[in-house]
Amino acid sequence: MSYTYRYIPSDKENANTLLLLHGTGGNENDLLDIGRFIDPNANLLSLRGNEPENGMNRFFKRLAPGQFDEENLKYHVQDLYTFIADLAQEKKFDVNRIIPLGYSNGANLIAASLYSYANPYSAALLLHPMVPFADGPKEKLDKSQIFIAAGNNDPICAPEESQQLTKEIEEMGGEVNLHWETAGHSITSDELRAAKEWYERLK
Template sequence: MKHIFNKGQDPTKPTLLLLHGTGGTELDLLPIAGRMDDEANVLSVRGNVLENGMPRFFRRLAEGVFDEEDLIFRTKELNEFLDEAAEKYGFDRNNVIAIGYSNGANIAASLLFHYQNALKGAILHHPMVPRRGIELPDLSGKSVFIAAGTNDPICSPTESSELQSLLDKANAKVEIHWENRGHQLTLEEVEAAGQWYKQFKLKNM
């Protein structure tokens, strides 16, 4: 997978896995990583799927309708890529925090839904429920921050609350932050995620 890896100054810090939204690239979320933790490793990945020339992490059949078979395949592909990248770059595979926006948040949520040890935690900006009707792994010890918009036309408040509930039931510790906005990634929610991340670091030191 096309990606950027920037080695951090502190090997005890998490590796930040950056996952862009539809039409984005591996460059999009780098400023957010720097704001979150400028001493951590950064692994920023570009989605392998193109939709009308726009990079994505998995195919969809329509707006808000995922191609479930492709989602499962691409989630497995990303999880295996993380295994390979950890070996190649020498970071702790068990200390990866995903930061995803929109489509990137959905593939990060899918990692949590399908692989118990894929992520230590995740910051999900405007995610949807990746799959329904499946049993999630036990996510005890995992922490998740969800940023959602009360007026989001793509990811409804009901969808965000349902994702929170599903992760809660799988024993993850979930915090949800609401903005009275739409689907855009706002500075306010990034700052809220930064506060969450500081607390996450303190609890895991």
């Protein structure tokens, strides 16, 4: 499947590419300002989810709120991977320098990629993600650096689920920075500041 997307190349050499995946009902424009804030020098690649639900853009199907269609999720993990690899050739960005940043449904697709391939990304930012697969971690994440923003009163993603996701990523070998907020499922400016500080410490 193809994606509608925005690609804004950097004028810097050896730039990272921030892969931006929005939440349910969003689109490819939603996270551009956040991407630019996190890394003003990055290429920005922002996708629109191609699995709509009642007119809302999503990245994969769900059976009910919080209950993922895991087969469909696996399909989209693979489809995303192929799409990005092809686009990297076309636009000439380095696949090894892709750092995904997702919110909610978009973060869940990124989390699912971490469970599905060995070391798919050296770093990733997950804003209010959930545990993607019920049967736990599978692949190796060789010191992948993962930033998670969670809400201690998030009605969509309970704090226990953020802790479980952290534990499973650590079991795979990832290194997680789990940042807590108190604004439910919303993205906050404090979590973005923390994300940017974390990003700037990445090697």
